[in-house]
Amino acid sequence: MRDINLKATEYFEAVARLGTVTRAAAELGVSPSAVSQQIRALETQFGVRLFRREKRRLTLTLDGDRLFQTTTQAFGALRNARSAIGRQRDMRALTIRVSPSFGVRWLGPRIADFAAANPDWNIRIDATPDFSSFETEAVDLDLRYGLGAWAGLTVDCILHDFVMPMCSRDYLERLRALSDDPVEQLRQARLIDSVKALYRWDIWLAANRIELRDLSYPFRFDRSSMSIEMARSGGGVALDSAGLCLDELERGDLVPFAPAIPVIVFPGYWFVCPPRHLNRRIVTRFAAWITGEAQAHEVRSRALLDRLGCSYREESGPDLIDAGTGRQ
Structure with missing residues (x-):
C-alpha cells in the first residue's frame, strides 16, 4: 500500500464519479489544475491512460474503469464509516446497568414513560447482575x-x-388444610430459594425464631423473577420482594403466607x-x-400490604451479608 498514491487515487475517483475535473475540484475543495496534476501523476505511476480526452469530455479507459470500480467501492465504504462514526459520536445516549429481575419486573414497565419525555435521547438498558466498572466501561449509572x-x-x-x-392462594389453602399453625405449615411446604x-x-x-427440622429447598433460582413465577403457579412458598410482584399481589395471584x-x-x-x-x-x-417513580411505588406497596393485614419490621440490612451481593 505504501507505493500507492492515495491522494491521487482519491482525486481520480472523484473525477470518474462526477464526470468532470471541475466538479471533482469543487467537491475536494481544490483547484481544477491540482486535480489534473494528480490524475497525470497517477497515470504515470500505473503506466497506463485512465481517461480518454475527447475535446472537453473525459471517458474512462478499460484500465480506468477497472480502477474506478475498485476505488469507488473502497471510498464509498470509507465515507459510510465516517458518517456512521459521526452519527454515533453525536448521538445522545443514556446507558443504564440494572439487575435482570429488577430491570424486567420494575424498570421495564416504566422506562417507556421516561423515553417519551426525553425523545431526543437513546436509552440502552444493560441487564446483568455484575456491577459496572465505571473507569473502564461506558455506563452512565447503575441501579x-x-x-x-x-x-x-x-x-x-x-x-x-x-x-x-x-x-x-390455592397452595396456601392446601397448607392450611394440614394445620392452623404457620410454623407447621412451613414444615410441610416446598420452600423456593x-x-x-x-x-x-x-x-x-x-x-423470626422459627426452627425447621430439615431446611431444604426443592427449588433454587438465581433470578427472583423465576422464584416469583414458581410461587405464583403453585410450586411452593417463595421468600422474596413484594415490590417486584406488586401486580400479582394486587390481583390475588400471590398472597402473603403469614401476614402476622x-x-x-x-x-x-x-x-x-x-x-x-x-x-x-x-x-x-x-x-x-x-x-419519583420509586416513591410512588413505595406508597402503593405499603398501602397494599396494609390492606392485606401485614405489619413491618424496619431494618438497615441483614447481618453477615456481603455488600457485593446482587439480586439477579
Whole structure:
C-alpha cells in the first residue's frame, strides 16, 4: 500500500464519479489544475491512460474503469464509516446497568414513560447482575441491589425492599388444610430459594425464631423473577420482594403466607454512579425521574400490604451479608 498514491487515487475517483475535473475540484475543495496534476501523476505511476480526452469530455479507459470500480467501492465504504462514526459520536445516549429481575419486573414497565419525555435521547438498558466498572466501561449509572456500601461513588437509595414469604392462594389453602399453625405449615411446604437475595430463608427463619427440622429447598433460582413465577403457579412458598410482584399481589395471584409475621423492610435498591457523571443533564434528569417513580411505588406497596393485614419490621440490612451481593 505504501507505493500507492492515495491522494491521487482519491482525486481520480472523484473525477470518474462526477464526470468532470471541475466538479471533482469543487467537491475536494481544490483547484481544477491540482486535480489534473494528480490524475497525470497517477497515470504515470500505473503506466497506463485512465481517461480518454475527447475535446472537453473525459471517458474512462478499460484500465480506468477497472480502477474506478475498485476505488469507488473502497471510498464509498470509507465515507459510510465516517458518517456512521459521526452519527454515533453525536448521538445522545443514556446507558443504564440494572439487575435482570429488577430491570424486567420494575424498570421495564416504566422506562417507556421516561423515553417519551426525553425523545431526543437513546436509552440502552444493560441487564446483568455484575456491577459496572465505571473507569473502564461506558455506563452512565447503575441501579444496584445491595446494602449501599460502594466507596468513591454517588450512592442514593431509591427504593426500600419489602421481603416476605408468598405463595398462590390455592397452595396456601392446601397448607392450611394440614394445620392452623404457620410454623407447621412451613414444615410441610416446598420452600423456593432465591439464592442471590439478601434475605434468604435461613436468615428469615432465625430472625423470626422459627426452627425447621430439615431446611431444604426443592427449588433454587438465581433470578427472583423465576422464584416469583414458581410461587405464583403453585410450586411452593417463595421468600422474596413484594415490590417486584406488586401486580400479582394486587390481583390475588400471590398472597402473603403469614401476614402476622412482619414484612422485612430495608433500603435495598440504589442509584449509583461516579460523582462526575452527575454533570450530564440526562443523568440528573433520570435520577429525579426514578426517585419519583420509586416513591410512588413505595406508597402503593405499603398501602397494599396494609390492606392485606401485614405489619413491618424496619431494618438497615441483614447481618453477615456481603455488600457485593446482587439480586439477579
